[in-house]
Amino acid sequence: MAHGFRNYHDRYASGATIQVLLFGVLAISLKDIAPSAHTMCEIVRARWGKSAHITFLIFAFLANIIVTSMLLLGGAATVQALTGVRYELASFLIPWGVILYTSAGGLKATFMASYFHTMIIFAVLLAMITVVYIKVYSSDQIYNYLAQTVSYTPEECELIWSEDGTAETSFYTNDAGVKQYACGSVPGNNGGSYLTMLSSDGLMFGIINIVGNFGTVFVDQSYWQSAIAARPESAAKGYLLGGICWFAIPFSLATSLGLTSTALMLPINKDEAGSGLVPPAVADYLMGTAGSALVLVMLFMAIVSTGSAESIAVSSLVAYDIYREYINPEATGQQILWVSRVVIVVFGIFMGLFAVCFLWDTCVVFGQLTIFPSIMFILFSLKIALNAMGLNLGWVYLFMGVVIGSAVIPLWNLMTWRKASGKGAVIAAWGGFALAVIGWLVGAKIQSGSVTVANLGTNEVMLSGNLIAILSSGIIHYVYSAFIDPQDFDFATLDDNIHLVEQDLRGLGDEINKDDIRRSKRWIIRRGYLLTFILILVWPILSVPAGVFTQEYFAFWVLVSIAWGFAAAITISVLPLVESQSELGAVFNGMWNYMRGVEGTMRHADEMEVAAPPAKTLDVEPVKPQAELPFHDQLDHEEA
Helix, strand or coil: CCCCCCCCHHHHHHHCCHHHHHHHHHHHHHHHHCCCCCCHHHHHHHHHCHHHHHHHHHHHHHHHHHHHHHHHHHHHHHHHHHHCCCHHHHHHHHHHHHHHHHHHHHHHHHHHHHHHHHHHHHHHHHHHHHHHHHHHCCHHHHHHHHHHHHHCCHHHHHHHCECCCCHHHECCECCCCCECCCCCCCCCEHHHCCCECCEHHHHHHHHHHHHHHHHHHHCCHHHHHHHHHCCHHHHHHHHHHHHHHHHHHHHHHHHHHHHHHHHCCCCCCHHHHHCCCHHHHHHHHHHCHHHHHHHHHHHHHHHHHHHHHHHHHHHHHHHHHHHHHHHCCCCCHHHHHHHHHHHHHHHHHHHHHHHHCCCHHHHHHHHHHCCCHHHHHHHHHHHHHHHHCCCCHHHHHHHHHHHHHHHHHHHHHHHHCCCCCHHHHHHHHHHHHHHHHHHHHHHHHHHHCCCCHHHHCCHHHHHHHHHHHHHHHHHHHHHHHHHHCCCCCCHHHCHHHCCCCCCCCCCCCCCCCHHHHHHHHHHHHHHHHHHHHHHHHHHHHHHHHHCECCHHHHHHHHHHHHHHHHHHHHHHHHHHHHHCHHHHHHHHHHHHHHHHCCCCCCCCHHHHHHHCCCCCCCCCCCCCHHHHCCCCCHHHHHHC
16 A cells, blocks of 8 residues: 555555566576576676676666665654654664674575565464454455445545544645545545456556566566575576465455555554555554564564565675676685675665664764764765655655666566677666656656655656656667667677686586476466466456455455465475475484484585586686685585
8 A cells, every 4th residue: 555545455466476477587597598697797797798787786786775775664664653663763773683694694594584584474464364354354344344434425534534523623635635544435446446456546556566576676686696596496486486475465465454454444644554554553453562563573574584685685796796896806705705794784784874864963973973974975865865855665666666667678688688789788777767767757747737755756657757767778778789789699608708706616516407497497488477467467357347346256355365375375384395305304314413422424515515516617726615605605604
C-alpha cells in the first residue's frame, strides 16, 4: 500500500517477482560465459571497456544506496511507531546489526544468516494469516467489513474522521482536499471497491513496480554475487523457486494484514501507509504487544538479511572494481580482503549517518567532531533529498525506476546479445536517465502546474519517468548497436578477459559441462518466461471477468494466498536442507567426532579441493590450500 488505500498488493507481488524469475537466465548465462567473474562490473569491463565500466559502476552504487535507503526509511519508521525510539536514532542503529556479522563472516555468513532469517520471516507470515483468517476473523467477515468501508459517503467519512464528530474538526482530507484515511469508495476502481482487478491506479502502480524492480534486481550486485556463488546446477532452479516463494510474502501478507487495516478502518493515514506502517499497526491491534514484537522481529530479519547482502555487494564493487582495477592492479588476496572489511564498516556507518544527519545543526556538530567535514557536507546534502523534503518509503520506491531503470536493458544485452555495443550501452544508460528525469519533471509541471515533492510522486508522473527510463534506453541501445556500431562478440572469449586474484580458484575446480549449461538455460528460459506470462497477464486477465469480487470469489482468493504462504514456507525451509544433506552430514559428523575426541574419516575440504585440477589456471603457483577460498569466504575461515 505504497500510496495509501488502493489494493495494490497483487500487482506488487507479481511485478516484483518476475525480475527474480528472469534473472535466472542471466545467472545461468554467467556460469556459461563468465564463471571467473566476481562482480557484474568486471563483466562489463571485460566486454565493453573502461567507459562502460565506470558508467555501470555508478548505476550499481545508486542501486545499492536506493535499496539501503528504503531499508532505513521503512525500518526506522516502524521501529519508531512500535517502540517510541526516535526515527534518527533507529536509522543510525539499524546498520550496526548488519556491520557486526557481515564484516566478520563475509558472504558465507550472509548466506547462512539469510536462510535462518527467511525461516523466521515465513514463520511470522504464517502466524499473521492464521490469526486474521482463522483465529479472529474469516474471509466472509473481512469481505463484509470492506463492503461497509466503501459504502460511506464523503460526508459520513468526514464525521467519522473528526475530533468531535463534526465536519469542522474533520481531518479526513488535507488542505489540498486529498483524503488521508481509508473510507468511502476508491476512485478509479471498478465499483469503487478494493476487491477488484479493474483499477486505473493499480495498473499504473503495477507498471512502475515492474520497471523499478527490474532496476533493483538487474543492476544490484547482490543478485549477481548470489549467481556467482551458486553451483551451475542450482543457479537457474534457485532463482525460479526463490521468485515463486518470495511471491508469497507480499501476496499473503497484504491479503491478510493489508486488507484488514482497510476493513477495520484503522487510523492509518496516507503518509503512515506510505512509510510501511500498515503491518505493524494491524499486528498491534490484533495481538497487542506480541503482535508488535513479531513484526519487529520480522522487520529486523528482513533488514539485516537484505542489508548484509547490500554491504557485501558494495564491498565487492569497491574491492574489485575500484581498488584492484584502478588503485592496485597487483593487489593480493589479503589486501582485497582488508579493503572489503573496511568498506563494509564504512558503508554501514555512512548509511547510518546519512539517516541521522537531517538538520543543519546536527551536521555541524558531526563536522566539528570528524576529520572529514566534506563527507558530512555530502551527507547533509543527500539527507536533504530524503528527510527535509519529506520523502518516505513509498515515494522512494516509485522513484527508483527513474534513476536506475535505464541500465536494465543494456545489462541484459551484455549477457545475451553478441551485437551489443559498449558505446551504445553508455549512451543508452546516461541518455535514458536524462530523458527520464526530464520527462518526470515535465510531467509534474503539465499535470499540476508546479514541481513539488507531492506532485512528482503521483502515479501518472512516476509512470512517465519509469517508462521513459527503460524504454528509451532499450531503443537507444538497439538502434546504436544494430545500425551505428554493430559488434560480433565471441562470448567464448569473455572469461579470458577476467583476471583471477592469486589462488582464487574456488568453484573452478571442475570443468563446466557446456551441455548441462545449455540444458539449464533452456529450462529456465521456458519456465521463467511462462511464469512471467502467467503472473503479469493470465492471472489478472482471468480475474477481470469477476469485476468486483463476490464473497465466494474472495474466499477462494484468500484460500490461494494461505496455501501459497504455507507451501512457500515449507519449500524455502526444507529444500535447502535436502539439497545440502551431504554437506550438513559431514559437518555434524565432524562436530560429533570432535566432541568424542575421535579423528574423522573425511579429508579436510581444502585437501579435497586441491586434488581436483582447476578449470582455469593461473600464472602464479599456488602457495597454500587455504588461499583457494574466495576472499569473502576467508572471513569465516580465518575465525576458525
